[in-house]
Amino acid sequence: MARAKAFPNAFGLTVRYAMKALPTAAVIQIMDRAGIHIDASSGFEAARAIRAGVAPEKIQITAQELPVNLQELVAQGVLFNACSLHQLDQYGQTFPGSEISVRMNPGLGSGHSNRTNVGGPSASFGIWHEHLEEVQATAARHNLQITGLHTHIGSGSDPDTWVHCANLSLGLAARMPDVIRLSLGGGYKVARVEGEKATDFDVIGPPVRAAFEAFADAHGRKLHLEVEPGTFLVANAGALIADAADVVDTGETGYRFIKLNAGMTEILRPSLYGAQHPIVVVPRDDSSRGTARYLVVGHCCESGDVLTPAPGNPEELAPRMLCETRIGDAVVIEGAGAYCSSMPSKNYNSFPECAEVLLESGGAFRQIRKRQSLDQLLENEIAG
Numbered sequence: 532m533a534r535a536k537a538f539p540n541a542f543g544l545t546v547r548y549a550m551k552a553l554p555t556a557a558v559i560q561i562m563d564r565a566g567i568h569i570d571a572s573s574g575f576e577a578a579r580a581i582r583a584g585v586a587p588e589k590i591q592i593t594a595q596e597l598p599v600n601l602q603e604l605v606a607q608g609v610l611f612n613a614c615s616l617h618q619l620d621q622y623g624q625t626f627p628g629s630e631i632s633v634r635m636n637p638g639l640g641s642g643h644s645n646r647t648n649v650g651g652p653s654a655s656f657g658i659w660h661e662h663l664e665e666v667q668a669t670a671a672r673h674n675l676q677i678t679g680l681h682t683h684i685g686s687g688s689d690p691d692t693w694v695h696c697a698n699l700s701l702g703l704a705a706r707m708p709d710v711i712r713l714s715l716g717g718g719y720k721v722a723r724v725e726g727e728k729a730t731d732f733d734v735i736g737p738p739v740r741a742a743f744e745a746f747a748d749a750h751g752r753k754l755h756l757e758v759e760p761g762t763f764l765v766a767n768a769g770a771l772i773a774d775a776a777d778v779v780d781t782g783e784t785g786y787r788f789i790k791l792n793a794g795m796t797e798i799l800r801p802s803l804y805g806a807q808h809p810i811v812v813v814p815r816d817d818s819s820r821g822t823a824r825y826l827v828v829g830h831c832c833e834s835g836d837v838l839t840p841a842p843g844n845p846e847e848l849a850p851r852m853l854c855e856t857r858i859g860d861a862v863v864i865e866g867a868g869a870y871c872s873s874m875p876s877k878n879y880n881s882f883p884e885c886a887e888v889l890l891e892s893g894g895a896f897r898q899i900r901k902r903q904s905l906d907q908l909l910e911n912e913i914a915g
């Protein structure tokens with residue numbers, strides 16, 4: 532959190548936690564206490580943050596779907612970042628004469644796969660940069676003042692991409708005279724496994740700061756920088772702790788499998804993107820163990836429920852060298868803080884949602900979410 536707040540900036544910085552990464556109330560409260568604001572991906576997320584105790588003015592909604600409760604949220608003070616011409620028009624009809632932010636797609640792609648790419652022509656996020664005149668016409672029609680510009684493309688760890696994105700964004704800001712804050716979104720890479728490259732703020736930050744300074748010299752506007760890390764703030768703070776529920780094999784020419792009492796119902800990233808997470812087997816006894824190659828699979832009756840896919844390719848399997856495993860051993864999946872608990876294939880095979888436990892800085896464990904019960908899982912069903 533301290534590192535995110537120290538991101539190099541010329542004229543001030545607001546850090547928003549992209550709460551979709553891990554939206555549990557206790558986690559939101561930790562961010563709030565640290566002075567971090569909130570990026571909400573839906574009206575429900577905004578309402579959830581308010582219930583967790585966040586002041587509405589500290590929440591900005593950037594959503595694919597226009598929230599049905601937008602009027603109520605904005606009336607409370609929540610900020611809105613329009614992500615399409617339709618959203619901008621709807622906001623203008625409801626709140627004519629007010630301030631707004633718009634999300635533009637500056638025409639640049641990044642992200643680690645097609646599935647996480649949030650900029651460029653193949654991404655639906657934000658308003659395509661060539662439609663800026665329509666943005667201005669829509670705003671003018673409703674007397675809206677566009678004071679915020681947002682261009683989250685998931686810039687990753689490549690410094691050239693950050694500078695290029697900042698420059699494209701500043702180019703748009705130059706044509707939007709009321710803009711006083713510019714959000715470059717999130718997407719800082721973290722290294723979960725060896726070989727992955729983390730974003731280095733000392734490398735990407737200074738050129739971005741210099742670009743803001745040059746913009747101020749040229750246009751007389753000292754833009755306030757906003758960033759919206761999700762992954763960066765929580766990814767390596769969380770682990771999934773499971774048991775080896777079974778150990779099986781498919782013969783001499785086949786594979787050895789560790790079956791967990793968890794899986795895509797808790798962590799979907801490997802199946803979805805071929806994401807790599809460190810896996811550590813913790814023997815329950817003190818017998819000496821060798822190592823062996825295993826595929827680690829989840830508990831769902833679904834061949835895609837795999838925790839050891841090839842990097843970036845969920846279609847392919849990549850057996851991993853692990854401690855020789857016996858039934859009942861603990862298996863820890865690390866780097867599971869972001870987009871795991873928040874993005875599971877919840878309740879598939881009718882497995883209830885798992886509990887969450889927070890390890891406090893003093894060393895104490897505190898349960899922050901209870902395990903779901905079967906009754907809760909069935910709560911909304913209407914039997915014949």
Ligand SMILES: *Cc1c(COP(=O)(O)O)cnc(C)c1O
Pocket residue numbers: 549551552570572593683685716717718719759760761762763869
């Ligand atoms: C998801 C999201 C983020 C955070 O992305 P990370 O890759 O987790 O840092 C930031 N801004 C917006 C608008 C998002 O949708």
